[in-house]
Amino acid sequence: MKKIAIINGPNLDRLGRREPEVYGRQTLADLEKLLRDRVAGAAVELQFFQSNHEGEIIDRIAACADAGFAGLVINPGALTHTSVALRDALAGVGLPAVEVHISNIYRREEFRRHSLTAPACAGVISGLGFHGYAAALDFLLL
Amino acid sequence: MKKIAIINGPNLDRLGRREPEVYGRQTLADLEKLLRDRVAGAAVELQFFQSNHEGEIIDRIAACADAGFAGLVINPGALTHTSVALRDALAGVGLPAVEVHISNIYRREEFRRHSLTAPACAGVISGLGFHGYAAALDFLLL
Amino acid sequence: MKKIAIINGPNLDRLGRREPEVYGRQTLADLEKLLRDRVAGAAVELQFFQSNHEGEIIDRIAACADAGFAGLVINPGALTHTSVALRDALAGVGLPAVEVHISNIYRREEFRRHSLTAPACAGVISGLGFHGYAAALDFLLL
Amino acid sequence: MKKIAIINGPNLDRLGRREPEVYGRQTLADLEKLLRDRVAGAAVELQFFQSNHEGEIIDRIAACADAGFAGLVINPGALTHTSVALRDALAGVGLPAVEVHISNIYRREEFRRHSLTAPACAGVISGLGFHGYAAALDFLLL
Amino acid sequence: MKKIAIINGPNLDRLGRREPEVYGRQTLADLEKLLRDRVAGAAVELQFFQSNHEGEIIDRIAACADAGFAGLVINPGALTHTSVALRDALAGVGLPAVEVHISNIYRREEFRRHSLTAPACAGVISGLGFHGYAAALDFLLL
Amino acid sequence: MKKIAIINGPNLDRLGRREPEVYGRQTLADLEKLLRDRVAGAAVELQFFQSNHEGEIIDRIAACADAGFAGLVINPGALTHTSVALRDALAGVGLPAVEVHISNIYRREEFRRHSLTAPACAGVISGLGFHGYAAALDFLLL
Amino acid sequence: MKKIAIINGPNLDRLGRREPEVYGRQTLADLEKLLRDRVAGAAVELQFFQSNHEGEIIDRIAACADAGFAGLVINPGALTHTSVALRDALAGVGLPAVEVHISNIYRREEFRRHSLTAPACAGVISGLGFHGYAAALDFLLL
Amino acid sequence: MKKIAIINGPNLDRLGRREPEVYGRQTLADLEKLLRDRVAGAAVELQFFQSNHEGEIIDRIAACADAGFAGLVINPGALTHTSVALRDALAGVGLPAVEVHISNIYRREEFRRHSLTAPACAGVISGLGFHGYAAALDFLLL
Amino acid sequence: MKKIAIINGPNLDRLGRREPEVYGRQTLADLEKLLRDRVAGAAVELQFFQSNHEGEIIDRIAACADAGFAGLVINPGALTHTSVALRDALAGVGLPAVEVHISNIYRREEFRRHSLTAPACAGVISGLGFHGYAAALDFLLL
Amino acid sequence: MKKIAIINGPNLDRLGRREPEVYGRQTLADLEKLLRDRVAGAAVELQFFQSNHEGEIIDRIAACADAGFAGLVINPGALTHTSVALRDALAGVGLPAVEVHISNIYRREEFRRHSLTAPACAGVISGLGFHGYAAALDFLLL
Amino acid sequence: MKKIAIINGPNLDRLGRREPEVYGRQTLADLEKLLRDRVAGAAVELQFFQSNHEGEIIDRIAACADAGFAGLVINPGALTHTSVALRDALAGVGLPAVEVHISNIYRREEFRRHSLTAPACAGVISGLGFHGYAAALDFLLL
Amino acid sequence: MKKIAIINGPNLDRLGRREPEVYGRQTLADLEKLLRDRVAGAAVELQFFQSNHEGEIIDRIAACADAGFAGLVINPGALTHTSVALRDALAGVGLPAVEVHISNIYRREEFRRHSLTAPACAGVISGLGFHGYAAALDFLLL
Secondary structure (H helix, E strand, O other), X not given: OEEEEEEEOOOHHHOOOOOHHHHOOOOHHHHHHHHHHHOOOOOEEEEEEEOXXXXXXXXXXXXHHHOOOOEEEEEOOOHHHHOHHHHHHHHHHOOXXXXXXXXXXXXXXXXXXXXXXXXXXOEEEEOOOOHHHHHHHHHHOO | OEEEEEEEOOOHHHOOOOOHHHHOOXXXXXXXXXXXXXXXXXXXXXXXXXXXXXXXXXXXXXXXXXXXXXXXXXXXXXXXXXXHHHHHHHHHHOOOEEEEXXXXXXXXXXXXXXXXXXXXXXXXXXXXXXXXXXXXXXXXXX | OEXXXXXXXXXXXXXXXXXXXXXXXXXXXXXXXXXXXXXXXXXXXXXXXXXXXXXHHHHHXXXXXXXXXXXXXXXOOXXXXXXXXXXXXXXXXXXXXXXXXXXXXXXOOHHHOOOOOHHHOOEEEEOOOOHHHHHHXXXXXX | OEEEEEEEOOOHHHOOOOOHHHHOOOOHHHHHHHHHHHHOOOOEEEEEEEOOOHHHHHHHHHHXXXXXXXXXXXXXXXXXXXXXXXXXXXXXXXXXXXXXXXXXXXXXXXXXXXXXXXXXXXXXXXXXXXXXHHHHHHHHHO | OEEEXXXXXXXXXXXOOOOHHHHOOOOHHHHHHHXXXXXXXXXXXXXXXXXXXXXXXXXXXXXXXXXXXXXXXXXXXXXXXXXXXXXHHHHHHOOOEEEEEOOXXXXXXXXXXXXXXXHHOOEEEEOOOOHHHHHHXXXXXX | OEEEEEEEOOOHHXXXXXXXXXXXXXXXXXXXXXXXXXXXXXXXXXXXXXXXXXXXXXXXXXXXXXXXOOEEEEEOHHHHHOOHHHHHHHHHXXXXXXXXXXXXXXXOOHHHOOOOOHHHOOEEEEOOOOHHXXXXXXXXXX | OEEEEEEEOOOHHHOOOOOHHHHOOOOHHHHXXXXXXXXXXXXXXXXXXXXXXXXXXXXHHHHHHHOOOOEEEEEOHHHHHOOHHHHHHHHHHOOOEEEEEOOOHXXXXXXXXXXXXXXXXXXXXXXXOOHHHHHHHHHHHO | OEEEEEEEOOOHHHOOXXXXXXXXXXXXXXXXXXXXHXXXXXXXXXXXXXXXXXXXXXXXXXXXXXXXXXXXXXXXXOHHHHOHHHHHHHHHHOOOEEEEEOOOHHHOOHHHOXXXXXXXXXEEEEOOOOHHHHHHHHHHHX | OEEEEEEEOOOHHHOXXXXXXXXXXXXXXXXXXXXXXXXXXXXXXXXXXXXXXXXXXXXXXXXXXXXXXXXXXXXXXXXXXXXXXXXXXXXXXOOOEEEEEOOOHHHOOHHHOOOOOHHHOOEEXXXXXXXXXXXXXXXXXX | OEEEEEEEOOOXXXXXXXXXXXXXXXXXXXXHHHHHHHOOOOOEXXXXXXXXXXXXXXXXXXXXHHOOOOEEEEEOHHHHHOOHHHHHHHHHXXXXXXXXXXXXXXXXXXXXXXXXXXXXXXXXXXXXXXXXXXXXXXXXXX | OEXXXXXXXXXXXXXXXXXXXHHOOOOHHHHHHHHHHHOOOOOEEXXXXXXXXXXXXXXXXXXXXXXXXXEEEEEXXXXXXXXXXXXXXXXXXXXXXXXXXXXXXHHOOHHHOOOOOHHHOOEEEEOOOOHXXXXXXXXXXX | OEEEEXXXXXXXXXXXXXXXXXXXXXXXXXXXXXXXXXXXXXXXXXXXEEOOOHHHHHHHHHHHHHOOOOEEEEEOOXXXXXXXXXXXXXXXXXXXXXXXXXXXXXXXXXXXXXXXXHHHOOXXXXXXXXXXXXXXXXXXXX
């Protein structure tokens, strides 16, 4: 049984309510259903986690490493652009991770185009909506 | 019958021979086989194109628009970082496009992290190897 | 009954003790008294909140939106200059907010002159001491 | 009898006609009425001055100092971003001044976010419309 | 009868005497003759104005708008590179304007390549000598 | 018989179809007709050339010099901002050239305000639509 | 009895396991033993604290000031480079503090060479491993 | 009879009253006496001029050229750092000019270290108080 | 028999005619003669290639690698400063290359001092005229 | 017998007389006594060297390497910020070195925060006065 | 008897032979004669010193302070732009110093406009040739 | 008899011992032998000089000019990147000089890519090892 964590950062609990013209109207619950359906019947266990606290996300990444997870799908939200601590946490555990952004960060404000966390991940998917999470999951299960 | 073009830019004809520790040992022919297998049996027509000439790629993008293609998967190679003309071409035709990079551009030289073409695409996938092309194709067929 | 929240960020709990030559000798309790006196007798309910945790302030802003508040007076403290997450939270709820700084940020270190949160607010008041909070409150009650 | 000057810089004579979606439809005459009403009955004398000429504004600030004014409310308009001479004039007279902007300068072009004159003022109010002038006046009369 | 103003900024009164190797030997009087000859017989009224004072130019632009002018040909001289107030004046009146420079600003010092006023104009002509004024006039009369 | 070349760079073959709200609805054929009509009866020969290939444009500029052309009207399109080779080609042949842009480059993205080719031209016209080509032609025939 | 706090920031709980080629194989428990041995028999009380939460570290610094501590040895980890809030907390309490880094920050990534917190400390020691903590402690006990 | 103009820019009319710890307690009248005494008996005519208006200073410089002056001593005040028009005026008349600053501009704010006008002058003297004007005058009379 | 390619980029076909005060009066034919004379009698085969098309140069570099060349002497002309694709081509084939510039790029415009291609070469020679090609050839034959 | 050199750079011969409010009142002789006392009785030989000449310091570092020294304590003074040659000398000999600054360089002018020499040292101590030298010596003797 | 040192830095020993179109044809011996004549009969002792060695100049400045000099006239030559050590030497001795440059540094390369040493001097004179030394001497003898 | 000087700067006396993986194992003595062999029998006199002292190198360059040398081959080592004085010395004597670097400076740290001295030389050779000195010598003897 392979374990994969799907981690969402600050403000993503408000998906569906927050600026729907940018992020769409679907919620985290919709995302969870989409991904659970995708791996139904396979020997995969998905764990979902969201927090507005940088420290809790770092704790969780460390816990995933200790619990033998096979990989991480992570949307760090605003922490993408400011958190060296999160980058260190990802680099420190050594798990394959894929960074996902719902909107195309290259079409937004200048400071959103830079990712501090991306060099600590295997790759990045941006602008494909919820499909980005699904493609990241596929990649970790290759 | 839906038509999708897969366009590769400068130096990608040397995939498999050029710096295999960065780009892997598979060739464009392997990529073509992977993607044709993925859509086998579906009402999809794939067209593959590679060129080391910026002007030819611009011509081809325009031709795709005139021929009623449904979308583009494009790896602009080094042109990603230097070609305003390619950006204008993509923006001008208005076709949905997904930009793909085989390696994680965030782990490479500073000047490779910036993409001039990305704002003219729907999204970007970076670092997932040939799986990036497949995920982009899936997205365009959603 | 109109509800307005007055939110203070990191280190502002130490007002009166911390660098009094910059921030003055008055405390948050003095501020609360000043503002409650100003709206005494009016159909206004004030809620005061202070935290050193970025996540808690984000949670609170979201809670204010859910509870039907009419506006926010916010002094984000040091988060003014670094928190994209706070900016997103303010922009996401859509409540009118006024950003307040006790000292004149244009007279301080270079990095304090830039505000990440200001574009998500209706306006900014800087350098007028506690009067800045009062003027912001007046504005929200116009 | 306390004397306060309200000084408006270049193009503010066209308030109400110029880009009303940015600056509103009210005129300088409306502003004067608003502020005169606010201090009606108090021992305060207000003096209003507008000019499109930097030199005239500098002359006027010096004249206010010589005539024993208690403070200045100043909206330098575009000179905010370009005039070191105006900054020197404000710093030279030593009168308490409050800088006011009708629109939120943090939401506009990059070059409008920087204020050369603000370090020579006690504080800055931006984005609160005509209420900004009123709040500045209140502050000078505290 | 269509009215067009031709406005020249600081130091252009010295055309013909000032650095003739850069600006040529013709004077403002020569320019006026050239343009009056060009529109001779047409229903066009030309008004010429030169000033070394930024404030006077702003006043004049506003006066043109109030007097129903159809457009402006403006060579702001050195104010091109430093005057936000002039840009605001041009943007505020909403008249079509063409910015003209006698010499090619791209061949001169770095700071002359940037134009603060150009975004408030319909277009810019640089380096064509007096012909630039004529071409601007033609454009406004199209 | 005086010979003048009118050269258009990448993507300008799509004039009229590409982003008409920016570039208008007229095509290169319309431009050719406009200019041929303008010089009808005069001892002038016009040559029109468009290419999406930087190398072809450089070849053509050299060919014009060898064939005794009297001047060039050139809209380098996106190459304006990226091509040192084009600048060198223009500087190398020593023919008088006028750079033309259909839209006002000062009103567009930051990177479009910089012209690498302009210092190698006599002058630049920007924002006057097809009239810019005509005014450039007039200048070369003065 | 003199009280000194030794504070370690994000990810330092993983010392000994995380990238040992950079940070060595010793753990926080080893550090605690080293320092307790160094002050054995002296009138000194050491308090050790580690957290991955910026908010908790800020709370703790304030608590140390309230409890009459004589000084702080602090390794802020990644917060060194990003936390304005932590700098404000250190500057606000006014206790002598020494910033310690196990590795030489001048030999690492560019962004690690800049310290936001250092100006709020008496001094900085970098690159001397655990000896840096010991030297800092000696300094505070001079 | 040799004629030399001594020109002072914005805010220098307030010398002696404005920030005396920076600029000293002497006035423009003291300066005039100092310089008139220095050239007493020589075939030199001094003309003194001060204005807070950039346009008036430009007009005056042109008038000096027309009236056959032999040189200029100029303290442009804050215009030193912002006025391209003043630089053009100085360069345009071709008279030898010496720029003088009472205080040492290298010890003040960053933006005061840069002089736009200095390249149009023969030399610059900064930080020597009124002696700087005298030394400039000596130089022009060599 | 050792094979060496001498590759010249855009505009170098015009050597001898283009700006002779910068590049001298000798032509590519003179260069070819100089180098052929230098290796006369040795077991060396020289191949000369010039193109104004980036794509053709990339094709040629790849072809040289496939044909077993021992090294490249390359003057990329203006592509030195703008072509990431050319850099990738050089790095991809792994042949020893020496970059040559006829003039001293450190004495020219700022943008010519930076070389994108140099890190993909063994070394660079600049400013020694045609001798630079000869010295590069010597080096490859050591 | 272990040999350690203590090297002080430009102006440090004036310690005790130069700006005592920044550097304290103790002299280099006091420093020598402090360190000799610290290693009294141990098998350590200390060598002290001070020079205002960059070249002499480079010569001395090379001589220390040739004479089998075990390490260096170095305060390069102002050369810290400007000398690539000193950095190369330190990197070239391969001896462990600790860089020491008496004052906290993070609290001083911007240009003093950057150290060119630090990447060639094992570590850096800043702001701890003479204790910094002692702690560096301890480290080299561990 | 008042003692003043005149110190000249690197390459100034070659005055009169080096680039006479920039620095004139007079030598250091001419300068010495000019200044000795100027103070002939006064109670002033002048000492002249020139060196191409930064360390020697620092040694000399310290020696001047120890020998009770009243002030320094210094032309640091190229060290103006690169030597923090010289700045520290000047600031450390506390003697009034005037920095002199023969040519107008504002008319030369960008990097010559910045002076590291000027903030450690009372003032700066630039562009007045040898007269600059004389005016500096006058100032120190006021 | 033509005289040529070969000058090597700081740390190059340690060639062969210092970082041989970067600079090779050959020494300055090997270099001298290589070059003396190359000119054996020709009417050329070579003079070799190495110093770690910037001042001594400047003195030597001036001495070469006075002694009628025909040219200089110079490897300024680290002074390449920091010494304006050396640049001035080279420019001042007017001798043809060729700057040589053993390693390819474009492949090293960012700050080594910039050369302050190169604009004062005829040309630059970088990355060709000792062959660079030989090619420079050839050039000076052409």
